[in-house]
Amino acid sequence: MKNDVNSCHEMSNEEILNIEHTDFPLYHAILYGDKTLTAKFSKRLACAVKHLPVRVSFSYEHDTQKAIEAGVRKDPTLLLNGKIFLEGLTQAEIISKKFEELLFT
Numbered sequence: 001m002k003n004d005v006n007s008c009h010e011m012s013n014e015e016i017l018n019i020e021h022t023d024f025p026l027y028h029a030i031l032y033g034d035k036t037l038t039a040k041f042s043k044r045l046a047c048a049v050k051h052l053p054v055r056v057s058f059s060y061e062h063d064t065q066k067a068i069e070a071g072v073r074k075d076p077t078l079l080l081n082g083k084i085f086l087e088g089l090t091q092a093e094i095i096s097k098k099f100e101e102l103l104f105t
Contacts (some may be wrong), residue, residue, distance in 0.1 A: 008047035010039050017049055017056040025103075026055045029085075032067040033076030035060075037089055041076045048095035054103060 011017070018024055031038045038060055049056060061067065070079060074087040086098060
């Protein structure tokens with residue numbers, strides 16, 4: 001699924017951000033939590049990383065039991081490549097900063 005890199009949007013399940021940039025590293029993200037908070041978080045995530053040299057394969061998980069099994073304690077929580085990356089309804093600026101630290105340090 002191709003996305004418009006000039007817009008912030010609620011991400012679709014199985015969407016890949018920056019899909020057209022096959023030279024960018026690909027990270028696998030799962031966003032755990034209720035539907036309202038994960039929708040808000042996904043929009044912030046789309047805004048936060050659209051300008052970075054990264055692709056993010058994205059999916060939602062709304063099952064509480066699966067969240068518990070993954071070690072999730074806050075709603076919403078973003079797992080990146082199987083590890084907790086961000087917890088809570090994080091601001092786009094903080095999401096950008098965390099991805100920049102991941103990519104450039």
